[in-house]
Amino acid sequence: MFDFFMVFRTYIIFISLFFGSLISASGQTDSIIHSHYNFANNQDLELLRNIAETYRSELDSNKVHSANITSFVARIMTNRPLASKLLQESGTQYFNQENYIEALKCFKLSLSILGDNKEYSFVASTYNQIGKSYRMLGSYDESLEYIYKSLKLYEKLYVKYNKTTYKEGIAASLMDIGNIHYNLKAYNIAIIYYKKSLLIYKELFNHNHEEKYKIITAYLLSNIGVMYKNMGEHFQALKYYDKSSKIFTETNHKIGLAGVFDNIGMVNLELKNYDKALRYLYKSLELWEDIDVKSSISNTLLNIGQVQIKKGQYEDAFNSFEQSLSLAEEIGANSICIENYKYLHELYFKKKDFEKAYTYHHLYSTMKDSVYNLESTNKIAEIQISYNIEKKEHEIELQKAKMKAQKKQIVLISCISIIVLIFSIVFFIQKVKQKTANKDLVKRNLDIVESEKRLINIKKDQEILIKALKDKNVSIEPPKLSQNRSGYILPESHKQELIDKIVYLFEEEKIYTQKDITSDKLCKMLNTNRTYASKVINEYFNKSFSDLLNEYRVKEARRLLSDFQHKNYSIEGIAELVGFSSPATFYRAFKKFVGVTTSFYIKSLESKRS
Structure with missing residues (x-):
């Protein structure tokens, strides 16, 4: 592949530096x-x-x-x-x-x-290059460490200066992190970082419309396709390869297009669509030959040979592998040589040419071991660069400090767990107490409702008595008020008149059920001014007009909710009946005067009825 x-x-190469002439300093x-x-x-x-x-x-x-x-x-x-x-x-x-x-x-x-x-932009770029070098050496922990350093520095620079260059750095670092996870075979994590990088490059292209962003976007789409292919999700891989190939075709980017065709061919090989696989691989080969990239020509010929084996075209496969091997040996592409040796060994074994089969098997084993040893040597050399003598001397101390820190963490976590447990228990107890208190509140409110019902019955008896007295020509009228005496202190007798009239209007006339009732309208009914009315309400009822109004409305709502005849009414319907213009105001007033929410009150009523 x-x-x-x-x-x-x-694809990315630094611009050469220009320097002036040097002065001799012998x-x-x-x-x-x-x-x-x-x-x-x-x-x-x-x-x-x-x-x-x-x-x-x-x-x-x-x-x-x-x-x-x-x-x-x-x-x-x-x-x-x-x-x-x-x-x-x-x-x-x-x-x-x-x-x-x-x-x-x-x-x-x-x-x-x-x-x-x-220069922090220079440092960020160098961190990135160190990370890439470590990746190529197979030191993925060190690679991630430096790429993350680069990413964090680019993020700080972008926040401070808001330059496109730093946003590019963020996107490139995210892509490099994806590459590392690809090497670690953590394909699902690699996809996450590729997609993050892809979003930024798409945003950069939409803002600047530079072709380089479009091409990088195509490479990222292809990389995501590779991940899905390695995860066995072939159709998802083909979907991303298709998106990538469209961009490469549009930008006439032959290198990218050749690579995508190669990858599509190998997916179709795994799907056993051998004819389709060959079509794409030959397209790829044609492009590589046009560009003259020998390593890629050799790799694609190797892939073609694999498909030809599956189709039973052994002679064609021989030719493909031999051409691939010739180019690989010419340029020293050992990894491609190894694969060719392996397949040629298998083909000669099938032809029962055991001498050549043994020769290629020997070459395969020898070079594989050689490459492995070379990789090991590179890693050892890199470790010598990364970890100097000073660090090695402190390894034991660092380990001790780490163990001590871990012990502290365990103690801290234990303490936090105990505190959380205690708080949870306290919270649970408080919730139980609150629930019990709310139930007591509901019970008291229901007792009040029953008391009010008895009072209503007493009032009905009084009305019957009053009617009987009227039949005997005994005159009984609601209390009357004299004219407004603005500017004078309100005598006690007139205070009592106002109090009686207010009680009558609220208790008998139920003016609180009127949605548009205001203190001014009440004053007109009382034949007095707002100052006197407010003074009387504040002194006698110990509350403002709005609180008095809402309290009567809530009392009536509480009674209606407790009444079996109104069980099918919605809460909003009850609120409207008692004079509230909005449900939200009703909910707040109910909680304030009753002590519990309407929903809790209704649930308690239903529980009691059942």
Whole structure:
């Protein structure tokens, strides 16, 4: 299968630096260089000296040889950003040459040379390159550590400066994290990071309409397809490959399109659609040959041979594998050679040509072991770079500190668990108490309702008595009020008149059921002004007019809710009957005067009735 990750890393290349002519500084020595910068060891100095040798012929256009390498290095060290960028560029060259250990040396020394004079965008970029180098060496923990450093730094820079460059850095870091999880075979996690990166690149393209964002988007879609393919979700993989191929076709990006065709072919191989697989693989091969990428031509021929075996076309498969092997040996693509040796061994074994079968099996085993040992050597060398003697001396102390911290964490977690348990118990007890208190409140309210019903019956008896007295020509009238005496102190007799009239209007006339009742309307009914009416209500009832109004309404609502005849009424219907203009106001007033919510009150009533 075509490796997009290998192609993509070569897609981004740093812009070459331009430097002015150098002034001769002969007579400076290594000790002077060390006075500018304290190198960790002589190897670091040697590395920088080699870089100086590489660039001297380019920078010294007049071929002035009087300035030796040592003086050139000393000159560079007076400008640390220049030295750091030289090292980073050299690291990038080593990376593209697949010499990842030397690349790491350059990138790390590039950061250390900067010292306190750090350009944070440069640091973020270098963190990213270190992370990629570790990934190629198979040190995925270290790779993730540096890529996350890069991501966090880009995020801070973007928040502070809001520049597109930093947003690109965030997207690239997310994609690199996805690549690491791909290597770890955590395909589902890789998809998450690819999709996060994809969203940012789509946003960048929608804002800037630069073709490079569109192409990167296509690579990400293809990467997601690879993940789904590896997870066995072939049709989902084909869906993403199709999206990717459309973009590559639109932008005429042959490298990307060739890779997608290769991947589609291999999915169809797994789906046993062999003819379709071959069609796409031959399309891929044609594009690779047009671009002349030998490693990819060799890889695609290898894939074609696999399909031909499945179709029983053994002679065609022989030709494909031999062509693939010839190119792979020419360019030193050992991983492709290994696969070719394996399949050629199988084919010769089927032909019963056991001598050649043994030869290819021997080549397969030998090279596989050789590659494995080379990888091991690279990893060991990288560990030597990453972990110096000072860190090793502190390993035991760090382990002890870690164990101590873990013990503290266990104690802390235990304490927090106990506190949470205590709070949970207290909360539960409070809830039980609250529920009991609410039930008591409901019981008291029901007792009040029963008392009010008895009072209503007494009033009915009084009305019968009054009617009987009227029949005997005895005049009984509601209390009357005299004219408004604005500006005078209200005599006690008139206060009592107002109180009696208010009680009559609320108890008998039930004016509170009128939605539009106001204090002004009440004053007109009382034939007095607002000052006197408010004063009487506040002194006698010990509350404002609105509270008095809502209290009577809630009392009536409580009575109606308790009445079996109104059991089919909705709460909103009851609220409207007693004069509330909105359910929300009714709910608040009910909770205030009754002490429990309407829903709890109704549930308690239903429980009592059942």
